[in-house]
Amino acid sequence: MAVPKRRTSRARQGNRRSHHHVTPPQVQYCPQCNEPVLPHGVCPNCGYYQGREAVPVKTEGK
Amino acid sequence: MRHRNAGRTLSRSASHRLALFRNLTRALVEHERITTTVPKAKELRPFVERIITIAKRGVASGDPIKTLHARRLVIARLGPVAKVELLDVKGEPTGKTLLKKIFDDLAIRYADRPGGYTRILKLHKRRLGDAGPTAIIELLKQGEVKAAKRSAAPATTAPTPRPEPKPESAATPPSESPEASASTNSPTGQEAAASEPKSNESQS
Ligand SMILES: [Zn+2]
Numbered sequence: 001m002a003v004p005k006r007r008t009s010r011a012r013q014g015n016r017r018s019h020h021h022v023t024p025p026q027v028q029y030c031p032q033c034n035e036p037v038l039p040h041g042v043c044p045n046c047g048y049y050q051g052r053e054a055v056p057v058k059t060e061g062k
Numbered sequence: 063m064r065h066r067n068a069g070r071t072l073s074r075s076a077s078h079r080l081a082l083f084r085n086l087t088r089a090l091v092e093h094e095r096i097t098t099t100v101p102k103a104k105e106l107r108p109f110v111e112r113i114i115t116i117a118k119r120g121v122a123s124g125d126p127i128k129t130l131h132a133r134r135l136v137i138a139r140l141g142p143v144a145k146v147e148l149l150d151v152k153g154e155p156t157g158k159t160l161l162k163k164i165f166d167d168l169a170i171r172y173a174d175r176p177g178g179y180t181r182i183l184k185l186h187k188r189r190l191g192d193a194g195p196t197a198i199i200e201l202l203k204q205g206e207v208k209a210a211k212r213s214a215a216p217a218t219t220a221p222t223p224r225p226e227p228k229p230e231s232a233a234t235p236p237s238e239s240p241e242a243s244a245s246t247n248s249p250t251g252q253e254a255a256a257s258e259p260k261s262n263e264s265q266s
Contacts, residue, residue, distance in 0.1 A: 037186075042198075044186040 070101050083109045084143045088160050090180075091168070092148045095200035099189065103182045103199040113139055114179050117169040129165075136161060171204050178202075 008016075027036040035045040042049040072079055086106045089096050098106070113136050120132020137144045144161040158166070172179045183198040 038184075041184045041186055049183055 070105055072101065072105065080141075084140055086110075087113065087140065088143045088146055088148075090199060090201065091160055091163055095198055097185070097196055097198050100182075100184060100195045100197040103197045106199060107180050107182065109139075111177060111179050114164060114168050114172055115177065117164045118172060121165060121169040122173065133161065133165065136164060168201070172202075175202070 026039065028039055029035070030037045030043040030046060030048060031051070032043060032048040033046040035043060037043045072082065074082060082102070083106060086096070086098065086102065087110050090106065090110060116132050116135050116139075120129040120135075123129065123132075140160065144159065146160050148156050148158050148160060148163055150156050168179070179202055181198075181200050181202060183200075185196045185198060187196050188194065189196055
């Protein structure tokens with residue numbers, strides 16, 4: 001069975017992990033309330049989508 | 063290979079899927095607006111719209127025999143749910159079956175609308191169990207027109223993405239008011255800073 005010949009050095013381990021980062025979500029900002037909004041999504045804060053279209057009711061508080 | 067196999071199976075057998083679409087159709091017609099997952103909403107749309115179109119054609123013909131034929135075609139698609147009596151907002155029976163509402167209300171409401179009787183709106187809220195993306199699907203109201211106003215191009219999908227994605231180039235045409243453009247500037251800094259560390263990404 002294949003088995004590592006050498007212990008992985010910290011540098012090598014770090015180099016391998018250098019790509020392991022998460023990318024921030026791509027967000028836009030609601031033209032209505034300026035909250036971050038996912039593209040093509042209804043604003044979770046004010047319920048607006050596509051300009052003047054108030055779609056779901058507001059969830060106040062929370 | 064799934065060449066030429068359009069549509070989602072939604073992890074269901076054909077009969078299960080058909081039952082799902084029938085149930086969702088009943089719910090949508092009854093409530094006018096329902097919240098489901100994005101894939102279900104997208105699959106439901108053609109199913110419902112085709113039914114409405116058949117009903118429309120039958121009613122528009124003015125011929126009772128053709129209307130009856132359309133009625134039977136719709137029943138063939140809806141199966142047992144066609145006869146389900148719909149409830150109103152309070153849960154009281156309306157005395158109207160699903161089939162009746164489709165023919166008496168929707169076919170009239172959408173008489174002049176060349177397809178596209180529904181709207182899907184994606185929500186931010188994820189489902190609790192599987193974090194599935196949710197969406198609202200709703201029946202358009204009488205005489206609704208496109209929401210796209212002065213701020214954006216007439217394309218339906220474009221307006222929201224359009225104004226924001228390039229706030230760096232401040233000369234974006236659709237910034238509708240000074241308040242909006244001014245407010246986009248502060249997020250710009252955050253966005254730029256946030257997108258900085260992704261110099262190279264090979265995994266998500
Ligand atoms: Zn908003």
